[in-house]
Amino acid sequence: MNYKSTRNNEKTVNSSYAVLHGLAGDGGLYIPExxxxxxxxxxxxxxxxxxETAFYVLKEFFPDLGDEELKKSINNAYNTDTFNTPEIAPVAKLDQNIxxxxxxxxxTLAFKDLALSLFPYLLTASKKAENEKNDILILTATSGDTGKAALEGFRDVPGIKIIVFYPKNGVSPMQEDQMRKQLGGNVDIVAIxxxxxxxxxxxxxxxxxxxxxxxxxxxxxxxSSANSINIGRLFPQIVYYVTTYVNLRNKGIITENEKFNVVVPTGNFGNILAAFIAKKMGIPIDKLISASNENNVLADFFKTGTYNKERPFYTTNSPSxxxxxxxxxxxxxxxxTGENSSRISELMENLMKNNTLSVTEDELTEIQKEFYGDFATENETVDSIKKVxxxxSYLMDPxxxxxxxxxxxYLKESGDKTHSVIISTAHPYKFPYAAASALNLSEKENPYEMLDDLSAxxxxxxxxxxxxxxxxxxxxxxIINKNKISDYVRNKITEKK
Known part of the structure; x- marks a missing residue:
């Protein structure tokens, strides 16, 4: 299994190199040949x-690590020390349709744990496989959940340091507390x-x-990176789409010849991309439903074929x-685009320079056969928590x-009767104010007091x-200005150890 850049068909690297370095040298992302x-x-x-499912799937993506190393990594990542249920990713049925x-x-009570519990082991094994003697410095940007999961995953791992950058006013109080109180001698957290x-x-x-x-x-x-641009973060997410299918069958929710829809709250597109890949590999997913908040750039793309990031940025009650x-x-x-690297280079250059890119009408037609995208306002989000x-009697996070x-x-527009699975990405108590608003509880300044009220x-x-x-x-x-991130990293690289 070799990997190439989305922007260049010629150069290939092995899986351990791709895990270790994260981003391809030409600025593209690594994908399997x-x-x-x-x-x-x-x-x-x-x-x-x-x-066992994780090993069965992931050994094909990370062959350079060796079967025994991968098995050991998986067993260390997914156990009762890191997850509070042996199922790891259980399925909860709301009704016949959902x-x-x-x-x-x-x-860390968020979906990032599913990949970031394993990723540190993959990175350490890749460092060994590549005979890398340098210290690893992980740089990670987070909209809330990746930061804490990465910090916890890499806490005190020898030979690895991690810096997490997060928007000062762009995460929930619990997410911020989780990061700012992080233990470990090799971690650094910076608000921007x-x-x-x-x-x-x-x-x-x-x-x-x-x-x-x-x-x-x-x-x-x-x-290196702990964001889902790294294949060591992305591909472990495929596993829970495989186990979701198995759980649906085991519970009799779907039958042998039935497909199911997947609904994914979508920001950085890694989670739903893993579902897309699982489908390409044979999991019987029908519609991929991309769910955005008021930062609805993806929702607009799936309706129009144009991705335009030149728009207002909203801080919402679903900050991730x-x-x-x-x-x-x-x-x-x-x-x-048919694995067309030169076209990708052109599209991404246009996005960076002009803030927009567009696919053709024919491509959009094919996309819409498989994907549906829409968004929810903050009020609709709270109403959904209240309704469910x-x-x-099931409390959802925003x-x-x-x-x-x-x-x-989607169901109102399409009349689709296919069973749909919503990917529930975080514990509701990580976002106490949204949950409290839905349940008509009085807002309190201290988020922990809000949690006590919710629990009661x-x-x-x-x-x-x-x-x-x-x-x-x-x-x-x-707290630093966004324009000082490079200076901060530069100082960290050159400071005396």
């Missing part, structure tokens, strides 16, 4: 544990005066900068989706609620992760 052939027949998968795949049972796109663009520019490549070489440092430049979208375009709790609201719009009303105990967070001291308080 050919997607692996894996027999995803239900009869093969039905009795596998999550760990289920949810719960991806919030990991140590700007939004997530500012942080993400700065990080990608640093990765592509010749100046920084030279600086790293002089200081025995190698960059407050993104206008979806970094994994480039990989999707690569497949949509009232009807099913990102999952965006998915529910968009699914309702809903009967859902406060997860131990948030209970412990209450009393931890704040460790990080640096």
């Amino acid at each position: 050919n997607l692996p052939s894996v027999d995803l027949n239900y009869d093969i998968l039905k009795d596998m544990s999550y760990q 289920s949810l795949t719960e991806l919030f049972h990991g140590r 005066e700007g939004n997530f796109d500012d942080a993400q663009s700065a990080v990608k520019d640093i990765f592509s900068s010749q100046e920084f490549k030279n600086l790293c070489q002089e200081n025995n440092t190698t960059f 989706m407050d993104i206008l430049l979806s970094s994994n979208f480039e990989r999707y375009l690569y497949y949509v 709790y009232s009807k099913f 990102h999952t609620a965006v998915g529910y609201a968009v699914l309702e719009k 009303v809903c009967g859902i105990n406060l997860p131990k992760q948030l209970e412990e967070l209450k009393t931890l001291p704040l460790r990080f308080s640096v």
Whole structure:
């Protein structure tokens, strides 16, 4: 299995190199030369544990790590120390038409745990396979959940340091507390005066900068990323789409010849891209439903074929989706355009220079056969939380609620009777104000008091992760201008160890 850049068909690298370096040298994203052939027949998968399924799927994507190393990594990542259920990603059925795949049972209570519990092991193994002697410096931009999951995953891993940048006013109070109170001697958390796109663009520019490549070489440092631009982050997400299918069959929710829709709250496009790849590999997914909040650049693309990031940026009650430049979208375009690297280079250059790109009418027609996109307002998000709790006694976080609201719009427009699975991306208690608003609870300044009120009303105990967070001291308080990100990284690379 070799990997190539979305922007260049000629140069290929092995999987361990791609994991180690994250971004291709030409600024593109690594994709497999050919997607692996894996027999995803239900009869093969039905009795596998999550760990066994992960190995069965991922060994094809990371062959250079060796079977024993990969098995050990998977077993270390997915166990009762990191997840509070042996299923890892259980399916909860709301009614005959709708289920949810719960991806919030990991140590940071968000779907990023499903990949970032494994990724540190993949990166460490890749470093060994590549005989890399340099220290690894991970740069990560986060809109909320990636930051904490990456920090926790790489906490005190030898030979690796991590810097996380997040928008100061663009995450929930719980997300910010989780990052600012992070333990570990190799972690650094920096708030920026700007939004997530500012942080993400700065990080990608640093990765592509010749100046920084030279600086790293002089200081025995190698960059890597914990964002889903890295294949070590992206491909482990395929696994829970495979297990979702198996769980639906095992529970009798769908039958042998039935397909199912997938509804994904979508910001950076990595989660729904994993669903797209799972479908290409044989999982019987029918419609891929991309659910955005008021930062609806993706919703507009799926309706018009034009991706235009020149628009207002909104800070919403679903902050992990407050993104206008979806970094994994480039990989999707690569497949949509027939794996045409030169076309991708042209489209991405146009997006960077003119803030827009467009596919052809024929391409849009094909896209709309497979994808549906829409968005939910903040009020619609809160209404969905309220509606689902009232009807099913099930409390959703605001990102999952965006998915529910968009699914309702899709079903109303299409009349589709196919069973739909909403990807539930976070524990509702990570966003206490949205949940409290939906349940008509009085707002309090202290988010932990809000959680106590929610727990009293809903009967859902406060997860131990948030209970412990209450009393931890704040460790990080640096705030910088978005234009100072490069200077900050430069100083970190050159500072005395």
